[in-house]
Amino acid sequence: MVKTNLKAVWERVYATKGEAGVSWYQAEPRCSFELIESLAPSSGRIIDVGGGASVLVDRLLDLPFAKVAVLDISETALAKAQSRLGDRAGRVDWITADVTEIQDIGTFDVWHDRAVFHFLTDESDRKLYTELAARSLPPGGFLIIACFAVDGPTRCSDLDVRRYDKASLSAELGDAFEFVTESRETHMTPWNAPQSFFYGVFRRR
Numbered sequence: 001m002v003k004t005n006l007k008a009v010w011e012r013v014y015a016t017k018g019e020a021g022v023s024w025y026q027a028e029p030r031c032s033f034e035l036i037e038s039l040a041p042s043s044g045r046i047i048d049v050g051g052g053a054s055v056l057v058d059r060l061l062d063l064p065f066a067k068v069a070v071l072d073i074s075e076t077a078l079a080k081a082q083s084r085l086g087d088r089a090g091r092v093d094w095i096t097a098d099v100t101e102i103q104d105i106g107t108f109d110v111w112h113d114r115a116v117f118h119f120l121t122d123e124s125d126r127k128l129y130t131e132l133a134a135r136s137l138p139p140g141g142f143l144i145i146a147c148f149a150v151d152g153p154t155r156c157s158d159l160d161v162r163r164y165d166k167a168s169l170s171a172e173l174g175d176a177f178e179f180v181t182e183s184r185e186t187h188m189t190p191w192n193a194p195q196s197f198f199y200g201v202f203r204r205r
């Protein structure tokens with residue numbers, strides 16, 4: 001898909017659906033939060049890549065992190081999160097960008113992505129994503145990728161996705177990252193459809 005169209009797709013999703021009306025909505029992003037809390041240094045730098053309007057950023061602001069950033073291709077999604085956070089939004093670095101196009105986002109101790117990498121169906125985009133993650137994490141930094149598991153959905157928001165397990169995700173990330181741990185989650189959509197997610201945790205070598 002042409003990149004300008006991709007941005008338009010996501011802007012339309014967020015402009016036409018309420019925060020809690022999207023399949024990926026979580027009132028409490030428990031699995032993501034617990035992984036970040038257990039891995040990050042107490043005054044660490046955290047980025048939620050493709051964070052959209054997720055409340056994960058609200059929860060991260062409750063911890064004493066030095067820096068919390070949210071990157072998303074959709075400014076409408078980020079505006080929703082900003083409006084919900086009110087004054088607290090000023091404590092977040094908001095980055096409107098395509099993760100496969102932006103060159104420099106600074107340095108982070110933890111990179112978290114729930115349901116973005118699985119949309120990258122072009123190998124060249126996955127390479128650009130992985131290179132940016134490798135540039136943005138120092139050795140010892142953590143990469144958390146939550147994506148549809150091999151028994152998860154094949155499409156989302158009318159877009160094709162790729163599904164992953166430990167072996168396939170490790171292979172995509174290559175030598176710059178070593179596998180640390182994994183977890184599974186059955187996400188229930190707001191209309192009670194189960195979706196199988198795989199969470200892979202990797203350490204920057």
Ligand SMILES: C[S@@+](CC[C@H](N)C(=O)[O-])C[C@H]1O[C@@H](n2cnc3c(N)ncnc32)[C@H](O)[C@@H]1O
Binds near residue numbers: 051100113
């Ligand atoms: C399925 S939603 C997940 C949102 C959020 N992570 C959550 O768990 O609630 C995917 C998000 O990725 C964003 N996105 C999709 N492709 C992207 C890209 N190439 N670069 C940055 N963000 C992207 C979308 O705008 C959307 O907010």
